[in-house]
Amino acid sequence: MTEENIKVQIKNLYKIFGNKPQKVLPLVKDGMGKPELLDKHNHVLGIQDVSLDIPEKRIQVIMGLSGSGKSTLIRHVNRLIEPTAGEILVDGEDVMKMSEEQLRDIRRFKMSMVFQKFGLLPHRLVEENVQYGLTIQGVDESEAKKRAQHWIDRVGLTGYERHYPGQLSGGMQQRVGLARALAPDAEILLMDEAFSALDPLIRYDMQSILLELQDELHKTIIFITHDLDEALRLGENIAILRDGALIQEGDAQEIVLKPADDYIADFTKDINRAKVIRLYGLASPAPEGFDGTVVDGEMVLSEAFPVINDAPNRIVGVTDESGKMIGTVDLNTLIHALHA
Amino acid sequence: MEFLTEFPSLGRADLSAMRRWIDGNFREFTRATGEALEAFFNPLLQFLVWFEDLLQATPWPIILLVIGGLAWLGARDWKITIGSVFAFVLIGFFGMWEDTMSTLAIISVATILCIAIGIPIGILMSRSDRMQSIITPILDVMQTIPSFVYLIPVVMLLGIGKVPGLIAVCIYAIPPIVRLTNLGIRLVDSDVMEAADAFGASPRQKLFGVQVPLALPNIFAGVNQTIMMALSMVVIASMIGVQGLGVPVLRAISNQYLALGVMNGLAIVALAIIFDRVSQTYGKRLQAYRTGHGND
Numbered sequence: 097m098t099e100e101n102i103k104v105q106i107k108n109l110y111k112i113f114g115n116k117p118q119k120v121l122p123l124v125k126d127g128m129g130k131p132e133l134l135d136k137h138n139h140v141l142g143i144q145d146v147s148l149d150i151p152e153k154r155i156q157v158i159m160g161l162s163g164s165g166k167s168t169l170i171r172h173v174n175r176l177i178e179p180t181a182g183e184i185l186v187d188g189e190d191v192m193k194m195s196e197e198q199l200r201d202i203r204r205f206k207m208s209m210v211f212q213k214f215g216l217l218p219h220r221l222v223e224e225n226v227q228y229g230l231t232i233q234g235v236d237e238s239e240a241k242k243r244a245q246h247w248i249d250r251v252g253l254t255g256y257e258r259h260y261p262g263q264l265s266g267g268m269q270q271r272v273g274l275a276r277a278l279a280p281d282a283e284i285l286l287m288d289e290a291f292s293a294l295d296p297l298i299r300y301d302m303q304s305i306l307l308e309l310q311d312e313l314h315k316t317i318i319f320i321t322h323d324l325d326e327a328l329r330l331g332e333n334i335a336i337l338r339d340g341a342l343i344q345e346g347d348a349q350e351i352v353l354k355p356a357d358d359y360i361a362d363f364t365k366d367i368n369r370a371k372v373i374r375l376y377g378l379a380s381p382a383p384e385g386f387d388g389t390v391v392d393g394e395m396v397l398s399e400a401f402p403v404i405n406d407a408p409n410r411i412v413g414v415t416d417e418s419g420k421m422i423g424t425v426d427l428n429t430l431i432h433a434l435h436a
Numbered sequence: 437m438e439f440l441t442e443f444p445s446l447g448r449a450d451l452s453a454m455r456r457w458i459d460g461n462f463r464e465f466t467r468a469t470g471e472a473l474e475a476f477f478n479p480l481l482q483f484l485v486w487f488e489d490l491l492q493a494t495p496w497p498i499i500l501l502v503i504g505g506l507a508w509l510g511a512r513d514w515k516i517t518i519g520s521v522f523a524f525v526l527i528g529f530f531g532m533w534e535d536t537m538s539t540l541a542i543i544s545v546a547t548i549l550c551i552a553i554g555i556p557i558g559i560l561m562s563r564s565d566r567m568q569s570i571i572t573p574i575l576d577v578m579q580t581i582p583s584f585v586y587l588i589p590v591v592m593l594l595g596i597g598k599v600p601g602l603i604a605v606c607i608y609a610i611p612p613i614v615r616l617t618n619l620g621i622r623l624v625d626s627d628v629m630e631a632a633d634a635f636g637a638s639p640r641q642k643l644f645g646v647q648v649p650l651a652l653p654n655i656f657a658g659v660n661q662t663i664m665m666a667l668s669m670v671v672i673a674s675m676i677g678v679q680g681l682g683v684p685v686l687r688a689i690s691n692q693y694l695a696l697g698v699m700n701g702l703a704i705v706a707l708a709i710i711f712d713r714v715s716q717t718y719g720k721r722l723q724a725y726r727t728g729h730g731n732d
Contacts, residue, residue: 203636204635
């Protein structure tokens with residue numbers, strides 16, 4: 097991966113829920129854990145010293161089970177939730193220091209959000225919902241209508257403009273939510289378990305739509321999910337939270353091949369490793385004078401098996417994005433990689 | 437032993453001195469402010485008189501047409517429309533047309549006044565729990581205190597007439613609209629509110645774009661209740677000089693005229709049912725989007 101700009105930077109973020117969060121903050125900083133804090137001080141630890149750099153124009157997945165603080169974390173980025181301590185920099189500007197108006201502007205123009213429970217306006221038509229962000233910005237009606245129509249078409253809702261959200265299925269409602277978030281043309285897209293409420297087939301569809309759009313739009317997307325398959329499919333970077341703390345951060349290969357602890361290993365146990373692990377993650381330094389078959393490092397194991405099996409000595413060279421060879425993989429490594 | 441059987445109360449002399457002191461002070465207050473208050477309420481009186489005169493002066497077929505038209509606009513239902521017109525025809529046929537027009541006038545003005553004051557108070561109340569905890573007990577008092585009790589200071593201040601009657605009706609009828617506006621706004625789905633926040637909506641944009649529209653069905657139930665309660669005050673208001681269907685009822689009570697009382701009472705019931713059905717069906721149409729039968 098090449099050097100990239102950091103779009104959103106989270107620095108030493110803490111969030112404690114309760115009556116006097118500032119009072120117990122020093123205790124947490126000294127290492128008091130979530131259960132003890134709840135037991136002795138009746139405060140709930142939401143976010144615990146999270147620092148995360150989110151690169152521009154990529155999909156950053158934040159994953160964790162329910163109660164791990166992931167939805168709390170994403171709400172700090174547009175400050176729907178006030179932190180107890182810490183900083184969030186968006187393009188170098190601290191969101192936490194913004195005035196009410198600056199905050200409103202950043203929410204109107206710089207970031208938009210998609211919600212697990214859609215959050216559509218039930219009394220407005222689909223097209224009015226998609227226009228919502230634009231109306232708030234003050235874009236005039238005919239312009240807003242035109243831009244909204246573009247996104248309605250893009251998410252495949254043409255013909256449903258004059259329906260109410262209540263008349264649509266869950267999957268279609270979330271398309272409205274997605275179109276609404278895309279219409280203001282914000283650089284940052286916050287997606288809070290956006291597809292979790294949908295059934296698996298529809299969810300897969302929506303993921304495809306998102307990936308397709310992202311290919312073209314290159315937005316900075318922060319995507320919250322509890323579903324590892326979804327995380328691995330969408331995430332160029334994945335951060336895993338547990339009890340409000342960040343426990344591992346990396347790309348899909350690192351998460352699957354080098355889980356930081358048992359919790360994550362447990363998480364990754366049930367996935368289809370053959371379809372997730374790619375060759376570049378397994379490459380070891382090429383033996384002296386290797387001149388066999390060379391394949392793309394992006395190839396997943398399930399595709400790589402026949403190729404390697406047919407290769408001389410059952411070993412292949414692996415390249416990176418630029419086509420340079422970074423090492424070799426043999427059949428043995430491949431078989432071992434299938435077992436956690 | 438006397439201490440246990442007799443409640444240790446203030447002495448009779450002390451009590452009457454206290455009452456005299458309160459009454460005296462209030463009387464002075466009325467003398468000082470009565471005229472200013474009357475001047476303050478004068479526009480309201482003018483409006484009420486104008487509206488009543490308008491209803492009385494308009495030929496009855498036109499009134500029937502307007503009633504039918506409004507019922508149709510509100511309910512979009514033939515049965516309710518025809519029923520409303522028919523009820524008015526009966527009322528006129530039995531000689532209660534003029535009184536009914538007077539009652540209609542004061543109920544309409546009282547309802548408009550309650551909406552104009554009640555909805556903003558309800559909105560204010562929904563914005564802070566503190567406000568809610570201050571206003572709720574006041575509303576409780578307004579709804580439960582016997583109307584005769586607040587008629588006393590109102591009559592002392594403003595004398596007998598339409599305006600004190602109107603105020604008495606409003607005191608009794610305003611609580612439901614305040615409560616239901618507050619409730620309606622508080623019940624707006626927090627997910628929708630969060631979405632509005634996330635898109636950078638200002639407090640104004642949230643109030644008029646999201647909260648009030650979504651609270652409308654509840655606010656409408658409040659308007660309906662307010663109208664019903666205003667109608668139930670018609671007889672009491674007639675005791676302090678408000679014209680209308682209450683006056684013959686009052687006469688019937690003091691003279692034991694059964695037929696007169698029942699007929700005028702039924703006319704009030706007819707008005708109540710018409711208002712109720714029309715406003716309820718209108719309220720239901722407001723939330724058509726919830727069931728997914730919106731207008732395509």
